[in-house]
Amino acid sequence: GAGVSQTPSNKVTEKGKYVELRCDPISGHTALYWYRQSLGQGPEFLIYFQGTGAADDSGLPNDRFFAVRPEGSVSTLKIQRTERGDSAVYLCASSSLGADTQYFGPGTRLTVL
Amino acid sequence: AQSVAQPEDQVNVAEGNPLTVKCTYSVSGNPYLFWYVQYPNRGLQFLLKYITGDNLVKGSYGFEAEFNKSQTSFHLKKPSALVSDSALYFCAANTPLVFGKGTRLSVIA
Numbered sequence: 001g002a003g004v005s006q007t008p009s010n011k012v013t014e015k016g017k018y019v020e021l022r023c024d025p026i027s028g029h030t031a032l033y034w035y036r037q038s039l040g041q042g043p044e045f046l047i048y049f050q051g052t053g054a055a056d057d058s059g060l061p062n063d064r065f066f067a068v069r070p071e072g073s074v075s076t077l078k079i080q081r082t083e084r085g086d087s088a089v090y091l092c093a094s095s096s097l098g099a100d101t102q103y104f105g106p107g108t109r110l111t112v113l
Numbered sequence: 114a115q116s117v118a119q120p121e122d123q124v125n126v127a128e129g130n131p132l133t134v135k136c137t138y139s140v141s142g143n144p145y146l147f148w149y150v151q152y153p154n155r156g157l158q159f160l161l162k163y164i165t166g167d168n169l170v171k172g173s174y175g176f177e178a179e180f181n182k183s184q185t186s187f188h189l190k191k192p193s194a195l196v197s198d199s200a201l202y203f204c205a206a207n208t209p210l211v212f213g214k215g216t217r218l219s220v221i222a
Contacts, residue, residue, distance in 0.1 A: 044212070045211070093210075105156050
């Protein structure tokens with residue numbers, strides 16, 4: 001079956017611009033996670049959805065970052081007023097209800113010039 | 114704070130030899146532990162997990178890991194390494210996942 005998909009695969013933007021990153025989870029998975037992976041580091045947790053609601057957004061670094069999942073499937077991570085330090089690979093993962101294994105998408109590489 | 118440590122940035126092993134990639138953890142309560150592998154320009158692929166039960170866990174591609182509660186370790190092992198095992202390996206704990214910084218495994222023919 002289809003895995004987690006993320007679009008775009010690469011995004012280059014200028015400092016101060018707004019970007020949206022999209023994640024399409026595995027069909028039927030109720031939990032969706034966003035992580036950020038900086039060069040040479042392990043992924044770091046950003047936000048977790050269970051259904052439509054954000055169950056844990058403690059990893060969002062500041063209020064420039066926001067994510068939505070309005071219908072409990074596709075999620076969009078939104079970054080306002082991008083900064084060069086936001087450059088990273090943004091990973092999305094999903095898991096089924098009650099399951100502990102997360103399955104990851106290929107990521108979106110964001111470069112802020 | 115919860116943390117996962119992978120003390121080796123790089124592990125080199127000859128093809129056919131056994132390999133070990135080390136991981137230690139510091140989490141509250143009973144840990145959920147995972148290993149993921151990342152190939153270039155690919156997402157993280159799940160290898161195996163420990164939740165409860167037998168301390169020796171077997172996973173994909175011949176990998177296994179041993180949970181050691183007294184040493185708070187969860188080392189990844191494989192009896193005979195392949196060149197195709199060369200990749201970046203991440204240990205992680207709990208949910209949401211807390212990751213180590215990764216260990217690059219290089220298997221030399």
